[in-house]
Amino acid sequence: MVARAVTVLHHEERGGSCCPHPSPPPWDPAKDLRCITTTFQYLQTSGWYWGSISASEAREALLKKPEGTFLMRDSSHPQYMLALSVKTRCGPTSVRIEYSRGSFWLDSISPVLPHLQSFPDVLSLIQHYTGSGHTGQTSDDIHPKTQPDPDKHTAKDSGVPLKLMHPLHKPEAFPSLQHLTRLTINRRTNCPKQLPLPKPLLHYLQDYPFHI
DSSP: OOSSOOOOOOOOOSSOOSSOOOOOOOOOHHHHHHHHHHHHHHHHHHSOBOOSOOHHHHHHHHTTSOTTEEEEEEOSSTTOSEEEEEEETTEEEEEEEEEETTEEEEOBOOTTGGGOOOBSSHHHHHHHHTTTTOTTOOOOOBOBOBOOOTTTOOSSSOOOOBOOOEEOOOGGGOOOHHHHHHHHHHHHOSOGGGSSOOHHHHHHHHTSOOOO
16 A cells, blocks of 8 residues: 555575465456446446545535445545545544555554455445435444544544544535435336346446445
């Protein structure tokens, strides 16, 4: 990971190894293009992707919102594409989205970091942390590597429990009635392909298979 302060010590081995580690299989850059394109298509449809706003602008938008309100925006860090801004119990904060070889995950300082799931797109990641669509299931607590508010934090990095509950839609991108209906259907079924609907409507559901 680029943003986490992880120290890795490299030691030169004396003498050759009889069992060298195999090199990872080659990665097709076209897969990155498909994965990233799909994610941004989903984000544009979601209504809660705010584009290239700054961290301070995201903080202002979330400041008076309830805990758990969140939005997605472009990261200001040149080595990251996206950042998640969310209102926590300590106020608005941001956590970067990691990406590598077709997978997205949260940049976290949690001790369970090796066990954090990765996802094929950002919408699947966010949906997982909002409860995975199961009624009554609460969102997971995670401890992201945040970008702290200098007025409230003195440590360079701080971990705060993060709950994702309510997406904050851009005023000019509030979802249409069609999209709200799609979200409702997606909340009620895990198999929209089996619904007795015309093919155009089934295709419309498949274009955004999420409930957030």
